[in-house]
Amino acid sequence: MKLAVLGYGTVGSGVVQILEENRDIISVNAGEDLEIKYVLDLRDFPGDPIQKKIVHDYNVILNDSEVEMVVEVMGGVHPAYEFVKGAIENGKNAVTSNKELVAACGAELLELAHLKNVDFFFEASVGGGIPVIRPMIRCLTADRILKISGILNGTTNYMLTCMEEDGASYDDVLRQAQEMGFAERDPSADVEGWDACRKIAILSSLAGGQQVDYREIRTIGITGITQADFRYAAALGLRIRLLARASFAPDGIYVQVGPALVSSDDPLYAVKGVYNAVKITGDRLGDVMLYGQGAGKDATASAVVSDIIEAARTRRNPYKLKVRWDEKKLALSPIGEYPSRFLVRLRGRLDEVKDEIQKKLQPERFLVLDGLEDEFAVVTSAMSDDTLARILEGEPGRFISRMYLEEV
């Protein structure tokens, strides 16, 4: 089968490389040889063997009926959307690693692929190399999905791991991550949680069968995390993780991204550095966790190639699997009403206000740490974020920050 790769950046060149270097295994697994006919890129690559396949005009690919699959690894919604849509409309299978595209247009493109009886696969869009999407939609099919909790961004997990283990500041760790290539020069998409937000939107759309609008997900990044937070966490035996979470509760569906405190009983506790993991809780299976490298050229490209292989294997199948992800919006419940226990940091000296705080918050625990004399922290009982905010309204100037405790 002949295919075209759209974008010769990090992932695109990784895809080309794997298809070349693992050709023997891939041919066996796909049941046929896979041949890259074109690589679309704005740039030229003189001296690179890929140069002879480079095209600058997408129409060359679109109008070549020999090309049965396009592999979109450019990133961004436009023109990726137009390219993928055009390919599917022309009866070509499409594979993408592009989380922005899938979060925004996944439902529409899946529906179009269904109409055209081609495949639209996007395993690499969540969790990089970790098999997540296919296991979820092909294996966890007998269960009611109760919850998805994921560490879905490698950059922030690396930063949080370093801050915890080395005691370094946020700024130092960010600089180090940038130097090592784990963080972009503009790190906003990672550190503000936007990347994890797109990914949990995709997973919860697939679990719910309808569109979860990523713009409706309350997303808090890690930019406000300081060493003081790590000290309180350590005092509680907990770790700070940027969790992307979707809870399918009897009273509503709650989705959010934000820093959370994770206990050692939780398999997510052990997920360090650039590794990612997705924990899916089913009503029968209990917790299942999928763990691996959530980013990086080789791991992401491997997931893309596995999609290419799967699409090649099944392309003659006239009965394609219909993935349940309708364009109709899934109604999310207000995240402020979701109950959690919170670690709340408050200004002041505990001995002066303990009675008052005790009366108002009835916390499970008070924490005072050496060297943090002008503040203290409490662990609340389970309450909603809104309730917590209402209680703290009567304490102007006292609130520093709060972080929820993830329950196992």
Add this chain to the structure above:
Amino acid sequence: MKLAVLGYGTVGSGVVQILEENRDIISVNAGEDLEIKYVLDLRDFPGDPIQKKIVHDYNVILNDSEVEMVVEVMGGVHPAYEFVKGAIENGKNAVTSNKELVAACGAELLELAHLKNVDFFFEASVGGGIPVIRPMIRCLTADRILKISGILNGTTNYMLTCMEEDGASYDDVLRQAQEMGFAERDPSADVEGWDACRKIAILSSLAGGQQVDYREIRTIGITGITQADFRYAAALGLRIRLLARASFAPDGIYVQVGPALVSSDDPLYAVKGVYNAVKITGDRLGDVMLYGQGAGKDATASAVVSDIIEAARTRRNPYKLKVRWDEKKLALSPIGEYPSRFLVRLRGRLDEVKDEIQKKLQPERFLVLDGLEDEFAVVTSAMSDDTLARILEGEPGRFISRMYLEEV
């Protein structure tokens, strides 16, 4: 679609229950209603609603052309083999949770299913509810698999966790596991490693594409593990796990089951209690780990039902996936030649023999623990088991035990 469940034991009744209680989700995911027409069991279940579906004669199922799928959850090779083979020969799809059957006859039954253009699925045979087999053969297809390391038996992992955390003896922990229903009255299959052996035989056959004969896998259980082993492990910051491991090295394929020392850098370190996990290392993906409940009625039944759903979804597909698992035997290399670092316990007083041991073994480390006065331990540099045995031959009566250190 109509199906028959063979065996109304723990897993069988779990399958019936899930198909009933999650009927809504399952119908959507399967694309049609799934109806149990028969349940085969030697017993009757008067008063149980299942009674009206119970049959004692397998021919009733075999000769009913309305039954398009059999679900074998009886266990044991015979008559499971004859039943599954008969079903496939009669053009029925087959799903099983039976690791003995799959390890012994998987290649043959897959080939037969391929000839008959039906599916033969066995997700629940390894790792209980954890999606392992489908992710491996449908997702990890772009990589050369370098290694599989798994905690594949919940009973022994529970026992090792208790021995470590409670300091209890092997016998006490076994009794407790039996009382809690985590261990059989005859625990041999678990504690001797035979269960894990069948499972790594299945995984390594799928990874290698040829038959790994489970009888050729060196299998050591946990019956020889004592509190002294845990004390040495703790002194090294390591945990003892019963690992089933297949290494696809350039010089050969090495498969074994045995207790191993796992470091905190290894994601398997955090796998506690009845949980299982499989870590698969690919040449591109690096480490991927799949984690969850490796046994138990609900989790195992959920995996069986997910196979039923997958077979229902794809039964009209005339181009079934051919799973690579030939009957031809995969040649395993002698496990005694595989290099590892070892923790070796030796009789005697270290101060009396240190020079001699230093000269012979050149260990990385010596360990002497309080209260264990008549023995000591060493951590060797990387060497083969055979080399270690040859060195120790000159020390008759000194050797107590050895356990390998799993490298990350």
